[in-house]
Amino acid sequence: KGHLERNETIEECAIRETIEETGHDVKILKKLKPIKYRSQEDKMYENHYFIGIDEGMTNKKIEDKGKEEVEWHQFEEIEETLSYTYLKEFWKVIKNDVAKLLIENKDKRGK
Template sequence: MKSWSGSAGICINEHKEILMVKSFGSERWAVPSGGIEEGESPEECCIREIKEETGYDVKVIKKLKVKETTIKNIKVKTYYFRVEKIGDSSGINDPDQIIVEADWKSLSDIKTINHVYPEDLELLLEQYKHLEQSVAFE
């Protein structure tokens, strides 16, 4: 069985919005993600993919989880990271030319938009909970 590994980044801004991307010909949203290249760590992949798909430089805050699933007979392993943006976006520069839009989505958006990976919704909502808790202690 073939296998594929990738990374995804969950980035929440100062307005408590999550950075999401949309592909050409799709009305569904997902967090920025992509395949790990030869010699790249999951963290490096996450940083590169977010830069390509959204134009934002980010730093990895922590590893959240690894999602393992099988899609069309391919073993898929995706590393999820919580990341923080550095500065402003320099614009989408996706070499794969699949990302049409990057946007910040509020908690109410996250609950109502169409997700490419509906199973990610729980993880996204969980990040909001952590956010609320961390803000309470500052």
């Protein structure tokens, strides 16, 4: 969640918001197709999603206002941690791509 700042790309926004809310830097591996939806208040939203990897903690102070907890889960457990139906459906569509990218990246990083 977040908003674009002036002259900022969506990818730059995602990285900045992740750092601000979690203290973790992230490397984006792939941009996924945005999901558009209408809220109960009849307002249109567009969510952007990325596949990325944790690049470790930064020394940036985490904003209390938007602070989120970071949770790590086993790949096989991800679907059961998702609370919204649309996210579960989205996960089913992307999980094979995520697995492939994680394996490729693991091989490159030697971990």
